[in-house]
Amino acid sequence: MRELRIHGRGGQGSVTAAELIAVAAFESGVYSQAFPAFGVERRGAPVQAFVRFSDGRVRLRSQIYEPDYVIVQDSSLIRNGGVFDGMKEGGIAIINTEKPPSDIEAPAGVKVITIDATSLALEVLGVPITNTTLMGAFAAATGEIRMDALEKALRERFRADLADKNVTAARRAFEMVGGAA
Amino acid sequence: MLKITEGSYAVAEAVKLCRPQVIAAYPITPQTHIVEALAEMVANCEIDGEYITVESEFSALSACLGASAAGSRAYSATTSQGLALMFEVCFNMAGLRLPMVMTIANRALGAPLSIWNDHQDTISLRDSGWFQLYAEDNQEATDLHFIAYKVSEDHNVLLPGMVCFDGFILSHTYEPVDMPVQEEVDGYLPPFTPYHRLDAGDPISMGMYATPEYYMEFRYQIQQAMEQAGKTLVAAGKEFSEHFGRDYGSLVEGYRLDGADTALIAMGSVCGTIKDAVDEMRDAGRKVGLLKLRAFRPFPEREIVAALNNVNTVAVLDKNISLGNSGAAGTEVKAALAGSGITVLDYVIGLGGRDVRKRDIARVVDLAEKGEGDMFYGLRTEVL
Numbered sequence: 032m033r034e035l036r037i038h039g040r041g042g043q044g045s046v047t048a049a050e051l052i053a054v055a056a057f058e059s060g061v062y063s064q065a066f067p068a069f070g071v072e073r074r075g076a077p078v079q080a081f082v083r084f085s086d087g088r089v090r091l092r093s094q095i096y097e098p099d100y101v102i103v104q105d106s107s108l109i110r111n112g113g114v115f116d117g118m119k120e121g122g123i124a125i126i127n128t129e130k131p132p133s134d135i136e137a138p139a140g141v142k143v144i145t146i147d148a149t150s151l152a153l154e155v156l157g158v159p160i161t162n163t164t165l166m167g168a169f170a171a172a173t174g175e176i177r178m179d180a181l182e183k184a185l186r187e188r189f190r191a192d193l194a195d196k197n198v199t200a201a202r203r204a205f206e207m208v209g210g211a212a
Numbered sequence: 213m214l215k216i217t218e219g220s221y222a223v224a225e226a227v228k229l230c231r232p233q234v235i236a237a238y239p240i241t242p243q244t245h246i247v248e249a250l251a252e253m254v255a256n257c258e259i260d261g262e263y264i265t266v267e268s269e270f271s272a273l274s275a276c277l278g279a280s281a282a283g284s285r286a287y288s289a290t291t292s293q294g295l296a297l298m299f300e301v302c303f304n305m306a307g308l309r310l311p312m313v314m315t316i317a318n319r320a321l322g323a324p325l326s327i328w329n330d331h332q333d334t335i336s337l338r339d340s341g342w343f344q345l346y347a348e349d350n351q352e353a354t355d356l357h358f359i360a361y362k363v364s365e366d367h368n369v370l371l372p373g374m375v376c377f378d379g380f381i382l383s384h385t386y387e388p389v390d391m392p393v394q395e396e397v398d399g400y401l402p403p404f405t406p407y408h409r410l411d412a413g414d415p416i417s418m419g420m421y422a423t424p425e426y427y428m429e430f431r432y433q434i435q436q437a438m439e440q441a442g443k444t445l446v447a448a449g450k451e452f453s454e455h456f457g458r459d460y461g462s463l464v465e466g467y468r469l470d471g472a473d474t475a476l477i478a479m480g481s482v483c484g485t486i487k488d489a490v491d492e493m494r495d496a497g498r499k500v501g502l503l504k505l506r507a508f509r510p511f512p513e514r515e516i517v518a519a520l521n522n523v524n525t526v527a528v529l530d531k532n533i534s535l536g537n538s539g540a541a542g543t544e545v546k547a548a549l550a551g552s553g554i555t556v557l558d559y560v561i562g563l564g565g566r567d568v569r570k571r572d573i574a575r576v577v578d579l580a581e582k583g584e585g586d587m588f589y590g591l592r593t594e595v596l
Contacts, residue, residue, distance in 0.1 A: 049386075050218070050386050053216060053386045053387075054216050054386065057216040057388055062387075062388060063216065063386070063387070063388075064385060064386065064387045065385065065386040065387075066380070066381070066384060066385040066386070067380075067384060069327070069328070069380050069384070069565075088349075088388075089387065089484075090349070090484035090485070090487050090488050091484060091485050091488050091570070092378075092381050092481045092482065092484050092485045092568075093485055093567050093568060093569040093570065094567050096569070
């Protein structure tokens with residue numbers, strides 16, 4: 032079983048990201064489970080959401096403390112947000128920042144991938160909502176979900192015009208991170 | 213067909229397949245996506261029924277009471293303070309012997325205010341005359357609705373039932389669920405045939421006075437109906453497995469109890485975490501198993517005694533506290549196993565959304581094997 036923890040702030044769509052990654056993973060042929068860490072939701076507050084990937088039914092219900100992967104939607108969370116807490120050796124961190132990976136202070140053994148998802152989202156979607164962009168980056172970086180499965184999940188969730196834009200954002204990120212279609 | 217969906221939507225889909233005729237709900241916090249989805253299904257004519265938006269949970273259940281009395285298959289969903297507000301109507305529905313099914317996305321009761329999961333809401337209604345089923349995952353939550361309607365409407369039972377699934381931990385979780393199709397459900401769950409109903413053309417009275425000469429006999433008959441509900445649940449669960457291939461033919465479910473010295477007992481989604489923890493402990497050579505309680509009312513005393521025949525120690529995990537005594541399941545399991553020589557210890561755990569991890573399960577087993585229990589597990593030290 033592999034585990035993903037998504038760190039973001041209220042309003043950035045972290046819960047939606049977890050759900051859509053789980054849907055895309057299921058479409059890609061694995062059992063998946065997605066759930067939020069519910070707080071008293073308010074815009075801007077730190078939030079977490081979780082996804083598990085497994086070859087069989089996922090029975091475990093606790094939150095994720097030792098992730099294989101993290102997605103960080105807001106780099107201001109790196110300082111005090113505990114985004115790398117418990118990360119497994121060989122884990123992959125996908126971080127929304129304009130900085131290069133070498134500028135990110137991550138624990139040894141964690142592979143850091145950075146992408147300026149905010150600029151890409153502003154360019155493609157016109158709003159700084161980075162969740163779909165980071166899903167594309169996640170697909171490319173980890174191979175847990177196929178890009179076509181992600182596209183299907185996005186098209187099921189969003190109405191046509193919004194879906195087109197979000198698929199474009201996800202695809203651009205997928206290609207930037209070096210995913211092979 | 214296996215599809216991935218949120219727990220609340222899976223339950224809404226299951227309710228739709230049960231062909232409800234009247235749905236009444238209070239559509240604001242503490243509500244889930246269940247009734248939001250059902251409202252949409254009624255508006256889209258996917259459900260041939262009435263959707264009544266009411267001004268409180270008291271009214272929601274009162275509307276369902278009236279609908280059931282008039283001979284309709286009724287449904288509602290709520291949780292936490294909403295269920296607390298239904299308290300009076302819950303007792304009335306059971307006393308009037310009116311069938312219906314209500315989903316509870318289990319959550320804590322205030323104060324202090326908490327929106328998170330535990331079982332205090334439904335446990336506080338254990339004496340109301342509703343049968344109570346607890347789901348481990350969203351597949352079980354889905355399936356228990358078909359079974360619950362069948363049992364509730366059985367003329368030998370005629371009691372309302374609650375399908376309980378953990379708020380947030382299941383209600384807001386996306387996971388794959390094998391959703392039956394309408395023809396399959398129709399082949400299992402026949403239309404509601406009321407035993408008696410309010411009909412202006414053939415008038416009867418319901419809810420009459422019972423003087424001291426008669427009241428106890430009514431209560432006795434409700435108790436008998438609850439005992440019958442246990443048998444009907446088993447029969448309906450077995451029939452379900454013949455139709456759908458998933459087995460619910462027992463009020464309890466044992467997991468790796470063969471050769472176990474220590475058994476954990478729990479209800480709801482924490483059973484999934486416990487199964488993973490049991491596997492790890494078994495791999496490490498520890499003789500541990502789980503007995504999951506699927507039904508809490510009627511209480512499966514005989515099944516518990518039979519399943520735990522060969523264990524030395526039982527650790528009961530309660531996501532509730534009967535203040536002034538201990539966890540509800542712990543108290544009842546102790547009574548069930550009195551005189552058996554088995555040590556039964558109770559652990560109040562996971563209240564108000566406190567996360568329960570595999571390592572917590574292992575620590576509870578450590579404590580139980582040392583004979584330390586009857587405690588709140590995992591408290592912050594500053595209150596000790």
